[in-house]
Amino acid sequence: MIFKSKYPDIKVPQVGIYQYVTSNPKNIPDDKTVYIDGITGKSYTYGEFKHESKKFAAGLQDKLGFKRGDVLAIFSPNQVDYPIVLLGTVAAGGKVTTANPKYQATELSYQLTNSGASVLIMHPQFIETGIKAAIKAKIPTSKVLLFGDKEIKGYKPYRFTLIGNREIEPVSYNPEEAKTATVYLPFSSGTTGKQKGVELTHTNIIANLEQLINAKCNLGPQSIIMGILPFYHIYSLSCILHGTLIHGATLVILPSFNVETFCGSIQKYKINHIYAVPPIILQLVNNPVVQNYDLSSVNLIISGAAPLSEELAKKCFKMFKIPTFQAYGLTETSPVLHHPDTIDLSNAISGSIGLLVPNVKAKLLSEDGLELGYNESGELWVHGPNVMKGYLKNKEATDSAFDKDGFFNTGDIATVDKQGILFTK
Known part of the structure; x- marks a missing residue:
């Protein structure tokens, strides 16, 4: 069966990325600080x-x-x-x-x-x-x-x-150009083989930013975001660099992770929204130096790029009272496919969990290619406006990544429950 997002479909602006991120829907003034170097x-x-x-x-x-x-x-x-x-x-x-x-x-x-x-x-x-x-x-x-x-x-x-x-x-860019013109070429191992250039279009990136806005990502001009994840990676490139502008937020930029600098920046700039990866959360929980800093401004941590365990998420919440959730995506999907739909730690479950973002459809296939239903575990295939154009100069890899209906093979194993919540292993 085909699983559809529980969110209503959205209309994706058919423009270039520069025009989109400077469209200023939050009406922030020109003198608002948007990017700060946390070191200098x-x-x-x-x-x-x-x-x-x-x-x-x-x-x-x-x-x-x-x-x-x-x-x-x-x-x-x-x-x-x-x-x-x-x-x-x-x-x-x-x-x-x-x-x-x-x-x-x-x-x-x-x-x-x-x-x-x-x-x-x-x-x-x-x-x-x-x-x-x-x-x-x-x-x-x-x-x-x-x-x-x-x-x-x-x-x-x-x-x-x-x-x-x-x-x-x-x-x-006119609508057709926005849909077809490649704008970013991050490199990904994909599911197999040598690094491949992933062709992401203006519409791919804009679609994912709009999907997150409509999936209640809780960002706005009041948000002060931690910019620790590497900008070369699509997770940071899209959600953090571009997200800062479209939400009218402020981004505090750090070149690499150091626990004292990280916590010192939270305390100094009153950072309230953190995109992280599990090793950073592990440091927050286990490193005693963290107790020297005031992290009370933080109201949400979204983890990505690797599975976040239920135990670690709950430990972080217990220590800091900061809800900590897992988002899921790939370079090829610009990147986010599902996002926590509620800030409620009682819903935290081992592995990656959330609702499919708007306009995304998914199907689960068994090892012999049969479509599966609710609560059955299979290979996850997805379809949506945020899915890449293809692999650069690699028709063979592109053709093998998509089926005849345009669904992309993530290579990951997942299940979907009757509430439409997607769990990835």
């Missing part, structure tokens, strides 16, 4: 973000000859300029491939080559790896630029090279 204190207001990203887009076009459909790669840990580069590229009509800063040169050069990246923006901390990979991928030195404000080994900061006075009118 450097910040961008909503107005500054718009100006800087449009200047970055102009610089790409004017100085580097960047055209609509070109690909820019970001190789960096989280930092406050990341959204400028990311969404500035989108404003210029480009695609962005986000790379894991822990990659070795061979892994990075593979992603640069496979994605067709013609520009690389990298963090000075990883300059040696970035230079080697760029040379191997044949990206000219003039198109390899740095975050920060120092020239290193002849490589210049993007800010000095690209940011001038001109701002562009961001490239716009």
